[in-house]
Amino acid sequence: MQNSVEIKNLDLQFGAVKVLQNLNLEIGKGEFLVLLGSSGCGKSTLLNCIAGLLDVSGGQIHINDRNVTWAEPSDRGIGMVFQSYALYPQMTVEGNLSFGLKNAKLPKPEIAKRIKHASEVLQIEPLLKRKPAALSGGQRQRVAIGRALVRDVDVFLFDEPLSNLDAKLRADLRVEIKRLHHKLQNTMIYVTHDQIEAMTLADRIAIMRGGQIMQLGSPDEIYGQPINKYVADFIGSPSMNFLEGNIKNGTFEMGELSIPLDGYEFGDTGAATEGAATMGIRPEHVVTGELVESTPFQVDVEVNLIEPTGSDTLVDCEVAGHHFRVRMDGQSRVSVGEKLRLGFAPARASLFDAKTELRL
Ligand SMILES: Nc1ncnc2c1ncn2[C@@H]1O[C@H](COP(=O)(O)OP(=O)(O)OP(=O)(O)O)[C@@H](O)[C@H]1O
Numbered sequence: 001m002q003n004s005v006e007i008k009n010l011d012l013q014f015g016a017v018k019v020l021q022n023l024n025l026e027i028g029k030g031e032f033l034v035l036l037g038s039s040g041c042g043k044s045t046l047l048n049c050i051a052g053l054l055d056v057s058g059g060q061i062h063i064n065d066r067n068v069t070w071a072e073p074s075d076r077g078i079g080m081v082f083q084s085y086a087l088y089p090q091m092t093v094e095g096n097l098s099f100g101l102k103n104a105k106l107p108k109p110e111i112a113k114r115i116k117h118a119s120e121v122l123q124i125e126p127l128l129k130r131k132p133a134a135l136s137g138g139q140r141q142r143v144a145i146g147r148a149l150v151r152d153v154d155v156f157l158f159d160e161p162l163s164n165l166d167a168k169l170r171a172d173l174r175v176e177i178k179r180l181h182h183k184l185q186n187t188m189i190y191v192t193h194d195q196i197e198a199m200t201l202a203d204r205i206a207i208m209r210g211g212q213i214m215q216l217g218s219p220d221e222i223y224g225q226p227i228n229k230y231v232a233d234f235i236g237s238p239s240m241n242f243l244e245g246n247i248k249n250g251t252f253e254m255g256e257l258s259i260p261l262d263g264y265e266f267g268d269t270g271a272a273t274e275g276a277a278t279m280g281i282r283p284e285h286v287v288t289g290e291l292v293e294s295t296p297f298q299v300d301v302e303v304n305l306i307e308p309t310g311s312d313t314l315v316d317c318e319v320a321g322h323h324f325r326v327r328m329d330g331q332s333r334v335s336v337g338e339k340l341r342l343g344f345a346p347a348r349a350s351l352f353d354a355k356t357e358l359r360l
């Protein structure tokens, strides 16, 4: 696949504070890449470097095979939607959309054509004569996206575009953004700290921490084979259960419990491992009832707490002294104090070295 954006050995520091450190990333043409990480990890900083709003301290940025490391933002062929989108309140929607194009001295018919196209795609045609104050949050957000769209570029940078919206609207606009990307086939670099947004939108997710990319992979890879305990814990809600124990002779031992590791696929470094380790198992990969019969590992627990969410019921219990959560069907009838038999397949688990926290 041809690359659309290449970031090579990028460094950025504010004074003595290193925010991005030797960061490398290649984004394919038409790819939807999501930058995901907790607050302060450097997501916006990276996006601003790509956009040319920050001067880098070292390294290079290429867009469509052109070195743009020192190019002006307007000369990079990108459209950006900011974390806090500000529309010009005194201008109509149409005015907001055309402002940048007029400044760039584009001919009037061309401006009209682009506004028509963007407003059709975003379904904001009936709103063109209104001012931002007369729009809902979601409509304003679509106008903000429209301002990037009219620039007629093929790389879009989105910095948490949905963070100001309520949950329902976020979910709706998420689908719209996905549809937009299908239609336009543009390259998308999208920042969020919402993992559902990341999982549903991305072709690939880059998990960032402390100014570096910790894992880069498809949503399936990140969810199924997290590279270390941090990523495992960060992705998934409710988060993964962790059990501390020891690997010995192909089993994972925790006090009196012993979990056979048949079927677990060790990575290159993990196969010969013996010693202290952490086993991670997702609440949705634990089964109860009749299904337990077919699982290689089974354990009896007592229900401590129940959290119904409607579609699912989360059951809290303890396994070998560790807090443990199980996701059951919302229809399940369980009560606090009840004894329950759980089972899971170690093939679905993740094992991490206790010291380095890397996947085994
Ligand atoms: N102008 C600045 N001067 C000094 N430090 C800064 C500056 N801008 C950002 N930082 C620091 O750089 C780090 C990364 O900031 P950045 O805005 O990229 O985080 P983020 O991942 O986008 O977080 P959020 O999810 O909260 O938006 C933070 O620790 C921040 O305090």
Ligand SMILES: [Mg+2]
Binding pocket: 043, 044, 045, 083, 159
């Ligand atoms: Mg940010």
